Amino acid sequence: MPLHHYRPPPNHGGITSTQQQQVTHxxxxxxxxxxxxxxxxxxxxxxxxxGFLDDQFxxxxxxxxxxxxxxxxxxxxxxxxxxxxxxxxxARALSELQAVDFKQVDSSVHQLKGSxxxxxxxRIKNLCVAFKTCCDSQNRDGCMRCLQEVNxxxxxxxxxxxxxxxxxxxIISAGGSIPM
Amino acid sequence: MAAAGTESLRWNxxxxxxxxxxxxxxxxxxxxxAVDDSIVDRKLIERLLKSSSFKVTAxxxxxxxxxxxxxxxxxxxSAVGFNQESKAFKEIPVVxxxxxxxxxxxxxxxxxxxxxxxxxxxxxxxxxKLKDFMVxxxxxxxxxxxxxxxxxxxxxxxxxxxxxxxxxxxxxVEDQSSSASHSPSSSSSSPCSSPCKRTRLQ
Numbered sequence: 001m002p003l004h005h006y007r008p009p010p011n012h013g014g015i016t017s018t019q020q021q022q023v024t025h026x027x028x029x030x031x032x033x034x035x036x037x038x039x040x041x042x043x044x045x046x047x048x049x050x051g052f053l054d055d056q057f058x059x060x061x062x063x064x065x066x067x068x069x070x071x072x073x074x075x076x077x078x079x080x081x082x083x084x085x086x087x088x089x090x091a092r093a094l095s096e097l098q099a100v101d102f103k104q105v106d107s108s109v110h111q112l113k114g115s116x117x118x119x120x121x122x123r124i125k126n127l128c129v130a131f132k133t134c135c136d137s138q139n140r141d142g143c144m145r146c147l148q149e150v151n152x153x154x155x156x157x158x159x160x161x162x163x164x165x166x167x168x169x170x171i172i173s174a175g176g177s178i179p180m
Numbered sequence: 181m182a183a184a185g186t187e188s189l190r191w192n193x194x195x196x197x198x199x200x201x202x203x204x205x206x207x208x209x210x211x212x213x214a215v216d217d218s219i220v221d222r223k224l225i226e227r228l229l230k231s232s233s234f235k236v237t238a239x240x241x242x243x244x245x246x247x248x249x250x251x252x253x254x255x256x257x258s259a260v261g262f263n264q265e266s267k268a269f270k271e272i273p274v275v276x277x278x279x280x281x282x283x284x285x286x287x288x289x290x291x292x293x294x295x296x297x298x299x300x301x302x303x304x305x306x307x308x309k310l311k312d313f314m315v316x317x318x319x320x321x322x323x324x325x326x327x328x329x330x331x332x333x334x335x336x337x338x339x340x341x342x343x344x345x346x347x348x349x350x351x352x353v354e355d356q357s358s359s360a361s362h363s364p365s366s367s368s369s370s371p372c373s374s375p376c377k378r379t380r381l382q
Contacts, residue, residue, distance in 0.1 A: 118220050120301075
């Protein structure tokens with residue numbers, strides 16, 4: 001069942017009172033761990049299903065190990081910093097009152113496409129395809145719309161990944177390990 | 181070995197001449213100079229290579245790559261003590277990483293001596309293949325003619341002898357090639373530099 005609907009059983013798993021004394025149930029810590037694992041799996045699956053992440057993100061996760069335990073978070077942080085920089089550059093270029101330097105915008109879109117592809121940020125990567133088309137046709141309004149969408153998706157993905165990392169942290173706190 | 185989102189040069193430790201502290205025999209650790217202007221890609225390729233037991237130096241431009249190798253024409257000491265005349269350069273294989281899936285470009289990179297061409301985003305399996313290639317190249321007899329085959333539809337690389345110079349191209353490399361009179365980072369894949377047929381790290 002979906003983990004956010006999970007509620008602990010009212011008693012020891014529905015066992016009748018005469019049997020309670022003989023029951024050995026899992027210690028609470030194990031419940032929390034398997035619950036957290038379930039949450040993480042469900043959440044990760046939903047991010048893939050909804051197209052936020054693609055297989056490249058899984059590749060990143062596979063590269064994380066004891067020698068590099070924060071790798072995914074580090075790459076993702078670099079990505080969002082890079083996003084911010086590129087979005088700012090594009091906003092500035094597109095708000096030029098005189099001629100917009102579409103080459104510059106295009107160059108930023110290209111960079112964004114590359115880095116989003118490298119971290120598995122599928123929605124952002126796909127937006128860049130449409131964005132590039134607007135640049136090619138020197139469509140300022142189209143570009144502005146694309147930029148707004150990119151910005152929105154960056155914020156959205158950032159929140160989603162923060163949730164993901166929080167769920168991972170829950171597992172680690174409960175004594176588990178990532179990857180599972 | 182070089183993994184370059186933009187460009188990278190690799191040298192086989194076993195083939196290095198006169199660099200202290202690096203023993204050729206027995207050591208399976210290859211040192212890769214990775215060049216990419218994207219910080220995200222640099223981080224990724226660094227992790228990919230390290231997790232395959234490569235030693236990695238990551239730089240953000242062709243200029244820095246040349247500086248690192250001591251090939252920038254300056255008298256400054258480089259990290260590795262190569263010089264323009266060093267024959268070891270010819271042995272450096274170069275691999276290109278690019279997000280552009282343009283067959284003609286890929287083809288010309290390989291024609292000009294690139295060892296392989298990796299499509300971004302780079303994955304673990306790409307690096308594993310490269311590692312196998314490097315290890316095989318290391319074990320092969322010297323003096324044999326190299327024959328490098330590459331199928332265009334996938335990244336399979338078949339190699340029968342020690343690595344020859346590999347050029348990995350990128351827009352960074354192209355800038356370097358066209359501006360430097362004798363650039364060791366040979367291989368330029370773009371049409372604009374095709375008149376000077378790539379000579380390997382001369």
